[in-house]
Amino acid sequence: MTNSEQVRNAEQVTRQARFGRLPERIRIEDTVEETPATVLDPARNTYNADEWLIRNVV
Template sequence: MDDATSQQGSDAEGAARRARFGALPEPVRVEDMVEERAASALDPARTAYDQDEWLVRYCL
């Protein structure tokens, strides 16, 4: 192989490499990195507790 053929091969390889890896990927926002899902279904009876209910039931 002579230098001209070697130079053409490396130029083609360099162009292919720049086409594939030449630009950085778009930045990802922090909000898009985390997915939040509830671990279980919400139970309305769990949040319906009234802290003062026991006072009314047992003290009055």
């Protein structure tokens, strides 16, 4: 083997080691982070589904 063939073989081995297989799969759940857009205000966000009963029936 000549020197240039050895260099080519070394390059092929290096390329195969680096790009020879696909990277590990990443689940979509691991790529998304959910954060609220605003801080919840308890005085403002107190919805009561039965409030109409209190206001209209009593």
